């Protein structure tokens with residue numbers, strides 16, 4: 001019997017496990033292939049301001065809270081794991097490619113200012129002074145100095161090491177079922193048939209969270225993203241460049257060494273695993289329009305994974321309708337950003353019995369008046 005069983009060994013599951021173990025709980029994580037889902041695809045942007053959508057202010061506030069936790073979280077993680085996580089704190093530039101895109105940037109800037117967020121409009125020349133690799137065709141920019149990035153795969157590797165150093169047990173098997181006893185979650189049944197019996201069970205299975213037998217109905221659906229990795233980009237960009245290119249969104253995120261991530265499509269196609277010619281074409285076409293030198297880079301990896309989408313794009317955190325089953329899922333486009341706040345809030349609930357104020361409005365009960373079912377959101 002363990003204090004906590006965590007279903008899912010992606011960034012969220014491992015971070016919850018690590019923080020719960022730091023609070024003295026015994027923790028077992030179950031995953032047959034940890035870190036190969038959305039965590040492997042994530043570009044690692046810590047970008048609450050440039051990801052902010054209209055009518056998503058609660059999510060924005062949660063994102064800003066989590067962003068503020070990142071430096072201490074990264075420092076403790078690096079110290080415990082002994083490996084770097086690539087936190088880059090140089091800000092994000094949003095480029096507008098044509099005049100319509102710049103009008104969209106102006107609307108975004110007005111929205112950001114209304115919310116009191118720090119963002120500065122740049123002329124094309126100012127944008128290129130900041131990022132000399134930008135095309136001369138870019139018509140305008142917006143600088144958000146507070147939006148950063150981290151290397152999501154490095155964070156996952158560090159969480160594996162930090163969990164191990166803190167006593168987290170990792171069981172490499174597939175979660176087959178959340179088992180209940182007397183109307184209460186009692187742990188996880190594995191594909192092997194073994195049961196991990198637990199006082200509390202955490203659901204952190206990303207886009208697959210709603211599909212596990214024994215889990216009460218949840219409004220989580222897969223939102224497909226195709227994403228590319230390239231090499232040879234040393235010194236190409238100062239920080240993340242996001243762009244609107246003829247109304248389409250693309251982002252370019254540089255990493256230590258010479259790597260660059262270009263992403264990402266956003267598609268409602270269920271668990272379609274295909275990387276498509278059109279997806280790769282659109283991403284590269286738009287990225288090359290904004291930063292022409294991208295055409296000279298080596299394309300080293302293409303990947304399709306699924307964001308765990310929810311009806312309001314915000315996560316599901318805290319108690320579920322099944323007593324003993326705690327939710328840490330539904331992070332949609334913000335899994336890496338929201339890792340620290342999710343881990344710390346859920347660990348506090350597990351260890352102390354109370355979900356902190358910052359997370360209370362993200363319970364699954366906020367959708368209770370709406371019927372829940374895959375067809376509604378697809």
Ligand code: GLY
Nearest residue numbers: 225263264333334
């Ligand atoms: N956060 C970026 C994405 O989901 O594509």
